[in-house]
Amino acid sequence: MYHRIIAKLDIKGPNLVKGIHLEGLRVLGKPETFARYYYEQGADELMYMDVVASLYNRNSIHELISRTAKEVFIPLTVGGGLRSIDDIRSVLRAGADKVSLNTAAIKDPQLIRQAARYFGSSTIVATIEAIKQPNGQYFAFIDNGREETGIEVAEWAQRVTELGAGEIVLTSVDREGTGEGFDIELTKKISDLVGIPVIACGGAGKPVHVRDVLQNGHADAVAIASMFHYDFVHRQNDQGHHESEGNNEFLKNKRRSGKIDATGLSELKAYLKSEKIPCRTTE
């Protein structure tokens, strides 16, 4: 199997944003500019997460999806605030290939079954936001890690598989945006448990983290945000472009931002290849 490297873009209104632990969002620029760049650099898929969907007008994300789908010819998954079959249909009509469900699915698990039935399992991605508890157990959270559900992650992962989800995005909220590395223990546990692909998300700070979660965490794919975003912002700044206007002063003149090493897609894939990890390279 060739592991997928997915570029994840968190969207707020018209902007690409990035936070830590899914909070404290900073504006990085226009999502479509980043999306196009990642596509050209060999991203295997793109993921748009509408992080504050419940609070904003949905039209802006629909327009963004359709602009992206016209110029980016790799799979696009869209998530955030999708509550019904109609919501899912409208996002797919705008040009998304898959949708990801979390909050609405936890509140009504039958939504996964229905959606898988209407649109096909491979169109339905279950997102699980996991937070480790003091006793070592992992619980699923909703609303970007804000609200606890009391549901154990392993149990929920099995359930969404049975309900017909085609794959799982497993986000460690504890690691999200920290650059401290993926939660290997969590990823391995869930990936070994379910028969569908698991995409590890949250914590990538260095290329070695990606290798570790694929090799030791048995992830089928990874979703990465900050490492790629920071790399692109630096490149633009180096060239004197200011398309990524917004609150990114913190990124200027620094290749490192906290624990995150800005790394481009092609750079990351070249590293993985040198580590003998099979992934798609554009020869």
Place this chain on the structure above:
Amino acid sequence: MKSYKIAIVDYEMCNLFSVSHACEFAGVQAIITRDPKTIMQSDGVILPGVGAFGDAMKNLKKHGLIQVVKDVVQSGKPFMGICLGLQLLFSGSEEFGDHEGLGIIPGIVKKFPESANGKRVKVPQIGWNRIKKQKDHAVLSDVPDGAFMYFVHSFYVEPEERESVLTSTEYEGLDYCSSIQKNNTIAFQFHPEKSAGIGLGIYTSWKNIIEKNNEGKQ
């Protein structure tokens, strides 16, 4: 230069927009339709599809499209199936009890095994994989042997006639047929419209096939 018209068959079984965007990119006009007349009058027909085999056959039937698809294939018009649109061409599927397919290509549709060599196999296969050419064909003229394409599927096809296999692909130790070609019929298990520049090249090559076919008619 004459413009060509492609009919994308709409039977409520998938996201048709990515297919029509790819056609647009290749410079062909595409219409999303389920009208038999429009389909028969087009210069080329695409049968896309994502979802369950049984539901797809039911929808084709409901919209009166089964005979139309068979007629298109018979007529010699360039025909392209994608994903489920490949599987439906076969005699039948073992999915959820047996389902009868269109029976255009002899062979069956099977599910990926859940394990191979004592190792669990993730199903569906989702992601990029290599295609190995089993024969030469103009539709792959811009695609190098071993190129990566994007796949999403739990079932694969097993054609009876080896000579219809266009490419094969290996997933977790299983070598299976990832596209077929027989006369005017070409069908892919992968999604060329989701396989970046190299996949879009397939649409461009297919457009050239349509162009030749039209010239031949005149």
